[in-house]
Amino acid sequence: MKKAKYIRVSSSSQNTIRQYHKQTPDELxxxxxxxxxxxxxERPAAQELIKAIEAGSVDYLTVESIDRIGRDAFNIQSTIQYLNSKGVNLKVNNLGVESLVNGKVSMTFKMISDILANLSQMTRENIREAQAQGVHLAVLAGKFKGRMKGSTIPDDVILSTYKNVVKELKLGGNSLRKVAAICGVSLATVQKVKRILDNPTEKK
Structure with missing residues (x-):
């Protein structure tokens, strides 16, 4: 087998040691x-992995969990289908299951991965909803003052809530749509943050 391991973390501050735990010496x-x-x-390392798969250099891939592939059910399922089409056996370490059995798609794996893909997307959506609720409660508590014209949420609340968007915009080099994808927010949110950065409210 030509083995590889794929690791994804959302930010550089997250620790990858746990995902390395079951790495074997012959894994890329x-x-x-x-x-x-x-x-x-569309991810840099994943694109390199895909090139290796296309070149026949990888036929066995491990990930720590399904959500390392993504947080969108359709994308997770599409990626798994791509791996199956290339004959790449995917092992999910925290489940201990593989996508192929004797070269054929495992129905057990498909059932489990479909469920987990949807759960992964639901988790992401719940996090975003909780974040929005937190902002709303902060506004009601009167902890923040001032607001962007036409917005019910103060500028400083928006910038504090979407620090990752602020960081990506300041780094530059990506389109607003790309920033939205990287940060897992809507294009409208990125546009709103950009407007605030471009036209900061004058302090009295």
């Missing part, structure tokens, strides 16, 4: 520091 390792909202085939 690909690491992406990127939001799970970014499609698998």
């Amino acid at each position: 390792v690909y690491v992406d520091v990127i939001s799970g909202a970014v499609p698998f085939n």
Whole structure:
């Protein structure tokens, strides 16, 4: 077998040691520091992995968990289908199951991965909802003052909530749509943050 391991963390501050835990000496390792909202085939390390698969250099891939592939159910399922089409056996370490059995798609793996893919997406959506609720409660508590014209949420609350978006915009080099994908937020959110950065509210 030609083995590889794929690791994804959302930010450089997250520790990858746990995902390295079951690494074997003969594995090639690909690491992406990127939001799970970014499609698998648009991530730098994943693109290199895909090149290796296309070249026939990888036929066995391990990930720590399904959500390392992504946080979008459709993208996760599409990626698994791609791996199956290339004859790449995917092992999910925290489940101890493989996608192929004797070269054929495992129905057990498909059932489990479909469920977990949807759970991964639900988890991401719940996190975003909780974040929005936190902002709303902060506004109600009167902890923040001032607001962007036409917005019910103060500028400083928005910038504090979407620090990752602020960071990506300040780094530059990516389109607003790409920033939205990297940070796992809507294009409208990125546009709103950009407007605030471009036209900061004058302090009295």
